[in-house]
Amino acid sequence: MRLPLLALLARGPAHGYELKQDLEQLLGSAYPQPNVGQIYVTLGRLEKQGLIEGEDVEQASRPNKKVYHLTDTGRQALRAWFEEPEDEPRVRDDFFMKLALAPQTGLAEQIALINKQRRQYLNTMRDLSKLAAAEDRDNRIAHLLIEGAMLHLQADLDWLERCQEELEELE
């Protein structure tokens, strides 16, 4: 969550709770709600690294709140973040290992493994469909997030299908 918080602070100073709300608004209900404690911990780390600076602001009848702003180093880190493309998603290595090794162990069948995995993906796909239906139609970013997750799952399901085609021929 480090870089997204930095990115939110690029607009201007904010305190921890504001950042939590900004994230929620941007990503919609689809995104697992960020834990405010986690945000404060991350902000503390970012401050230690010199990427942001906090300033105590006194509040009448309430404890002080800390308002953070981005430092020059922080802005550089953010630029570097945008500069670099991200790593590719990875094939589900653990499942692949199960599939590759099952025949030698005599403890599991490959087709049964595939079926079990497919059920799980389909259940998650179903949850995502429900989430998409419940999400505010106008929140494009949230819908793109859900659609991205669905397309990844679709690819994993297609791959399971390929595995099944190949391995059933051998049986």
Place this chain on the structure above:
Amino acid sequence: MSDSPAPVLRAEGLVKTHYGEGAPAHAVRGVDLSVRQGEFVAVTGPSGAGKSTLLHLLGGLQRPDSGSMRLDGERTDAWSEARWAVERRKRIGIVFQFFNLVSNLSVADNVELPALLAGVAPRQARAGREELLGELGLAGKERSMPGELSGGEQQRVALARALVNHPPLLLADEPAGSLDSKGTREVMRLLSRFHQRGQTIVLVTHDARLASAADRVISFFDGRIADDAELAGTPSRGTGISGVLELRD
């Protein structure tokens, strides 16, 4: 339970082989399938797995080489072509990948035709058509010709046509197969909505997103059912939805 109603659809030992040029294609190789009332079943699998042939057998568009079928407990084995044609207006609605609308009839006529053929009074057919088109977001398109509509709109007209006689069973063969992702979501939403009202649906699709709208997914491989999974009520194991959505640090 012995007193539970007969399944809407019950197939036993269905076999269908296509004989064309080259080797015979064993499209359906011994399928048992039972669909209860109100169920939404998706059949998925790679292209060429025989899932469309299976759907055609269920709708009487093709005849099995062997095996038997019952609709609402009634055996269909001896039904003639004419009988099937009647049942496809009354008891079974079908939507296809390429809509199969009558191109020289208006949207309104396409939807009303099966009702009129089934002997519904013209006024009632019109009322049914108006209600369905309104519901499917097609009010105002009654006089359009199918060719003037987008793919998504044509599929909605096809859905209205399939449902105008309130058939107990809706069969859908790759209904989003020629639609863009917006059209796909639309079809998915509508199927879900009719299902929630109690419509029994059997959907054939290679698209897992569409299949996930169903509450039971059958994986079809090489002419056979490889897996038959209930989705509803089975909580995802592992990280599930939050695992796939969460942005990692």
